[in-house]
Amino acid sequence: MQNIGESSESPKKKTEPNDTESEDVNYPRYGIYTLGGDMIKSVESMGDGRYIIYYSWEEDSP
Amino acid sequence: MSEMRWDPFLEEWVVSSTHRSERPLLPEKSCPLCPGVLEVAKDYQIVVFENRYPSFYRHPPMPDVESRGLFKAASSQGVCEVVLYTSQHDLSLADLPQGHIFKLIEAWRDRYCELGNLPYVDYVYIFENKGEVIGVTLSHPHGQIYAFPFIPPKISRELAIANHHFARKGKCLYCSHLEAEIADGERIVLENNFFVVSVPFFARYPYETRVYPRRHLGSLEEISGEEAWGMSLTLKELLNAYDSLFGYSFPYIMSIYQSPTDGARHEYFHLHIDFYPPMRAADKQKIPAGCEVGTGTFLNDTAPEAKAKELRDALHRWREKRDGR
Ligand SMILES: [Zn+2]
Ligand SMILES: [Zn+2]
Numbered sequence: 001m002q003n004i005g006e007s008s009e010s011p012k013k014k015t016e017p018n019d020t021e022s023e024d025v026n027y028p029r030y031g032i033y034t035l036g037g038d039m040i041k042s043v044e045s046m047g048d049g050r051y052i053i054y055y056s057w058e059e060d061s062p
Numbered sequence: 063m064s065e066m067r068w069d070p071f072l073e074e075w076v077v078s079s080t081h082r083s084e085r086p087l088l089p090e091k092s093c094p095l096c097p098g099v100l101e102v103a104k105d106y107q108i109v110v111f112e113n114r115y116p117s118f119y120r121h122p123p124m125p126d127v128e129s130r131g132l133f134k135a136a137s138s139q140g141v142c143e144v145v146l147y148t149s150q151h152d153l154s155l156a157d158l159p160q161g162h163i164f165k166l167i168e169a170w171r172d173r174y175c176e177l178g179n180l181p182y183v184d185y186v187y188i189f190e191n192k193g194e195v196i197g198v199t200l201s202h203p204h205g206q207i208y209a210f211p212f213i214p215p216k217i218s219r220e221l222a223i224a225n226h227h228f229a230r231k232g233k234c235l236y237c238s239h240l241e242a243e244i245a246d247g248e249r250i251v252l253e254n255n256f257f258v259v260s261v262p263f264f265a266r267y268p269y270e271t272r273v274y275p276r277r278h279l280g281s282l283e284e285i286s287g288e289e290a291w292g293m294s295l296t297l298k299e300l301l302n303a304y305d306s307l308f309g310y311s312f313p314y315i316m317s318i319y320q321s322p323t324d325g326a327r328h329e330y331f332h333l334h335i336d337f338y339p340p341m342r343a344a345d346k347q348k349i350p351a352g353c354e355v356g357t358g359t360f361l362n363d364t365a366p367e368a369k370a371k372e373l374r375d376a377l378h379r380w381r382e383k384r385d386g387r
Pocket of ligand 2: 236237238277278
């Protein structure tokens, strides 16, 4: 995961529609991650083959 | 059935998908996007999940039809996500505190990076359809993301032109456009240190606006923290200008255009966000019809300069109310 302000080049193989080699065996990656700005990302299963991602953070106390 | 079919005349894909399953039956008036109802089990701040009725699939079926001759079909591999901006059903993006919009930008950025890294995703398109006139059935504040296995045709055409301009003039076409709008000034709706909003010179819709970062950024991946903060302020102000225009929550299509994720370099590209509101006046719709759909040529029966002034005035009214004047 990167934070806002960072940048990277991520060259990847160009694929064509119908390219059956392009599998995403490692996606989605279930678990909890930290993003920029103290945001927490939690990737979970919806139980029907879909994934759901909760983005959460501490609300500023007034 | 889910597949892409090739239009050999325009040389572009049409995505067909039929969904066998209807939406599960819910008690009347209950919203499937509210916490604990259907899609999201628990309370949330911002949530992203895979669309129940996708046009693209991570593991797509083979096309129903066989490709032969002119008739070419391909499997529709990609990802379709729904982005819930907040668990609060009655709010809109315009109503969210600026700090919350800032978090949404971080979530968009995360989705752009992650989906763009998938080997079969060439273009990550983040958008929102807002309002019943656009055909939105769920009023809960939400947007969508389509991770395309190809660069969509409108964008592809624009990229080729911008790339050519960059190669010939050594300058970004979008930076040039931004400078020209600022120099003219008449069509500027709002500007701050990091972003500028104008009704473009060539607006197709009466209240169309384009949001540019001042800095030459290809995508949200490159945005700095203070730029993201500036973007959240820009969106907050622009959306409230729209809502102040006629005193009701204004419908729009929001399109976030970022660099393709096809592995090639697109240094000529400049992030921008376009808003296409489907209205000509408070109660008159602007629906693409015979000319627009049949020929691709848009007819705009308003002057972009006049519409920009209306939006500036609406923004002024909203700022006065916000500041308690
Ligand atoms: Zn709801
Ligand atoms: Zn530029």
